[in-house]
Amino acid sequence: MDLLSLTAVELGTAIQQGQTTAREAIEAVLKQIDKTEEILHCYISIDRKKALEEAEGVQRKIEAGELSGPLAGVPAAVKDNLCTEGMLTTCASRMLGNFVPGYSAEAVLNLKRAGAVLVGKTNMDEFAMGSTTETSAFGPTRNPRDPERVPGGSSGGSAAAVAAGECFFALGSDTGGSIRQPAAYCGVVGIKPTYGTVSRYGLVAYGSSLDQVGPLGRTVEDCAVVLEAIATHDRKDSTSLAREDTDFSSALEENVKGMRIGIPRDYFGPGLNGEVKSAVLAAAKRLAAEGAWVEEFDLGLTEYAVPAYYTIASAEASSNLERFDGVKYGYRAEGGGSLHEMYKKTRSQGFGPEVKRRIMLGSFVLSAGYYDAYYRKALRVKAMIRRAFDEAFARYDCILGPVTPDTAPRLGESLADPLKMYLGDIYTIAANLAGLPAISLPCGKNGAGLPIGLQLTGDCFQEKKLIRAAYTYEQAVKKGGQTGDEGI
């Protein structure tokens, strides 16, 4: 059996049925890592010994009947901003280059409870700030679909590892599109759940009011199953919700009959690449053919989401990253000096340029005299954006659009112009500002063979509608073959 051709759920089922073992699964993944990791650099750290031990342990439990479920024994990767007890957690920063937490993120604990086997910690943009995984202090990750291109970011390592078969699924975090955008660039599926659905405890904070942990996988089903496993109410996170509707796999049905889907005209303006546009519209057509009721509408305020987002995220980041000061953990600059010299040297040497840029911007927008004009203004715009979505969801079950304006850029193209890079987040950011769930799934390829992503955004708590629509589309493509626009 070619294990690597299986989805996470197929593998989990095969393990449950005794057709293969957790050990064979992890060995297959490690073998694939030997083949591709040197070029792709999906991971910051891999603990082979621990992974093999874990697989053995899980296998024993499965055989003893103590562990069942679709993720038991399935090799998984975790973004390196999720704390893992006893394992290096760096946030791709020199600042945490040696940090080994004594606790695990709740999402990681949930994966372990489900029996997933942790392969390693994936590469990312430093402290999740970036859209290409090039701001990592440990070097960039390359896109498995085209190694000359970036995998996207900030969860680029997670998306690339899934696409390359270096794991069966992965966890990422999404503050402004950091799960959905790399999923689109790498041709995999990613879900950013409703804010509060997955505990943020143990996720190293970037923009606390926007951050959510979510799954990346090869199929909608894999993502639904993983999200079901990690979505729990956690009393350690005051913003964690007690939801009773987290049986997301129950939404895996091929049925969009009567579903109302809105396409915001604002998303299809001049900034959008033509091939992306036609692939996304073709996907809408296919959903309509499956029985959905699709229409265009004006969402509004689209152009204000990015400036509001960068104000809020940078402000929160400037505060969240104050704790990295060389006192309690992580990097401390050599050379003595006074306390404040130590702080400044440590932080200047420990953080990379993009992180410093956002800390500076964030400190400025919160500083005396600017708080109202920038930060509070952005919170008011956030309220308006939320209201615009409320109006839209009064009419539609979900909103359909592109994930990104274009396909994956080449390495080195993006960092030169930060503002241009930020504008690339235009379609994903609003979901974070409004706390909404959104899914990114492949909807074909461009002429160069690069994956194109389709985004479905739902109202708060409506993940099931998104999963149902995405699953229906995915199955329809599988059954119906390819249309011209959707490529392969």
Place this chain on the structure above:
Amino acid sequence: MTKEFETVIGLEVHVELATATKIFCGCSTAFGGRPNSHTCPVCTGMPGTLPVLNRRVLEHAVAVGLAANCEITRHSQFDRKNYFYPDNPQNYQISQLYLPICRDGYVEIDTPEGEKRIGIHEIHMEEDAGKLIHDEWEEGTLVDYNRSGVPLIEIVSEPDMRNAGEVIAFLEKLRLIIQYLGASDCKLQEGSMRADVNLSVREKGAAPGTRTEMKNLSSFRAITKAIESERERQIDLICAGGAVTQETRRWDEAKGTSFSMRSKEDARDYRYFPDPDLPPVHISDEMLEEIRSRLPEFRTEKMRRYREEYDIPEYDIEIITGSKHMADLFEATVALGSQPKKVSNWLMVETLRLLKEKELDPEDIRFSPSHLAALIDLVEKRTINFTVAKEIFEVMFEEDVDPERYVEEKGLKMVSDQDALRKVVEEVIASNPQSVEDYRGGKERALGYLVGQTMKAMKGKADPACAGRLLKELL
């Protein structure tokens, strides 16, 4: 110069709340323990950790606000105050700026000019910082986060005070209210109550001057001295044609002077913003009523009740109710069946004497009501005499011993054996012919001496009244 200056003083009072755990994590707030033994990833600012509010902190803060006649903010939130210092592990303190839990209250104080109302601008909840310890070996500083995250309320007064006397009266009043609530023990020396003084001077009738903030005041004495010193410093500056700089100053108790805490690294721009990790707090009508219904009997009501229920002097009532702890002790002892007057006497005379001698507050009293009741009972039943009782009380005050057990162990019971007493009295008469003569010659005082001699021979274990009767009989 004949200019007349007026001092304008406002206070920022930090009070450590009496909770079992810290404000945002399940670590103990107990004092002591080795450094960092009461810490966890949350209160040491580890990456990825998050705060969860301790319900008791909110309840205490609201109760203090109600007792201080404040308006309770129904929709409140926490904000981050950003500044770098190693005692603050996140480099931001979770506090409240925009929507503090209580606002616009007042307390009344007694001044030589009569009752005066001191306004309370706001009360907010926040977390305490860790402790910095000078490392003598390395010329560095060591950080202990055991106190990091201990819950505080900060009570900000209006600038309504004009002299040190009013400041002390205000602090004493606050302390009493908070102690009555059981929200804190409010000990200045131990830092569970800390007052920062905001002071400015102005010519009588003129607009307020620039104020300074004085920190590190750990006793009423230090507060009084610091106010005097800062008032003079500001007046001298103004009279010399200078200007007061708005700044924070640190009081040095040993040197009796204050120093500016300004530094160029200190931009004093805290970049407050709502903490995204903590959802807002909504005080519903039900919650408010629940907290209000649990408010204790405060001093004025207690004094009224004591007048009605107990036959004790007004002065005693005032002293006893002046400390929640003493009032509790009094009531608990009376509840055990002791006579109120007797209990009050022990508190007013021996207890106050020992507190003064040992420079302690009434809150430091450690003996238990049952032991005081037992001691009163022992005297009542004439098992011991009053002199012995006082000695036992001193031990009880220190170690809270059980007086009955103590009397037993030390053999302090009065000798009730009349024959033994008679024998000693006869001996005393025989060996003090001069006093016997004096007594018989009409000098009543001589009898006292003979009683004393008898008590001495009996090692204090006799009833002096009994000895006196016997002496009279035999003489």
Place this chain on the structure above:
Amino acid sequence: MAVISEETIDYVSILAKLELSPEEKEQAGRDMGRLLEYIDKLAELDTGNVEPLSHVLPLENVFREDVVTNGDESSMILDNAPEQRDNMFSVPRTF
């Protein structure tokens, strides 16, 4: 294009505890100028009647009970300390 003054950059780097080289300062001034100019786009919107929204979910009153749940975890807490002594974190002198 707006460039943020060196004084402002110096001030913000004190707040942010960052030490920038002359080139970095110049770059930061340009970057921040450009970003702020872009953010100024928000001023186009009339937000006069809109309350700022910090918490996107209608969550409130999330509490824990006042019960001690943590023991002595100091060895784990100090495990990552760059410098420590006597079970405490060691930093350059503050006194």
